Amino acid sequence: MAKETGRKLIAQNKKARHDYHLLTTYECGLVLTGTEVKSLRQGRASLVDGFVQIDGGEAWLHNVHVPEYSQGTWTNHSARRKRKLLMHRAEIDKLASKAQDSGHTIVPLSLYFKDGRAKVEIALAKGKKEYDKRQTLREKQDVRESNRAIAAARRRQRARG
Numbered sequence: 001m002a003k004e005t006g007r008k009l010i011a012q013n014k015k016a017r018h019d020y021h022l023l024t025t026y027e028c029g030l031v032l033t034g035t036e037v038k039s040l041r042q043g044r045a046s047l048v049d050g051f052v053q054i055d056g057g058e059a060w061l062h063n064v065h066v067p068e069y070s071q072g073t074w075t076n077h078s079a080r081r082k083r084k085l086l087m088h089r090a091e092i093d094k095l096a097s098k099a100q101d102s103g104h105t106i107v108p109l110s111l112y113f114k115d116g117r118a119k120v121e122i123a124l125a126k127g128k129k130e131y132d133k134r135q136t137l138r139e140k141q142d143v144r145e146s147n148r149a150i151a152a153a154r155r156r157q158r159a160r161g
Contacts, residue, residue, distance in 0.1 A: 008112060011045040011110065013108055019127065021127075023125060026123070028086055029087075029117060029118070031086065032083065032118055044067050045065065046064070048065075049063045053106075054092060059106075060082045060083065064083065065080055095124060103127055104124060105124075107125050
């Protein structure tokens, strides 16, 4: 059997990018059971409401929904159990000290397989205010409109020449 290579995306947390200013990102491994891996290979997971908590010098991923494996038996996992993240001690310590600041949290951004191993991308994030969210949406819309206008001008120019 050929070894799996590349990156296969399982789930993404688009809402996190909307709700938070992302300061730094980290790639972590996950401690999973066999049925969790099989369920993830089917491409089923949800990162909505997920967060990372540093507890006793270890990083734990909470509230990430990995549905039960359909062909699983009594060995099946619970869907919303906390899962240990595999990170270097220095990274965990740095993350813990930064997360202590008010308004900071650690959120999962994406869950994927990289060369056959399950990985999660987490980010140290600071919550956005409501007006920040509106400002971000306004900026995206302005960029989209300007790109559209530039493309239309280029099409008109090509049609003339």
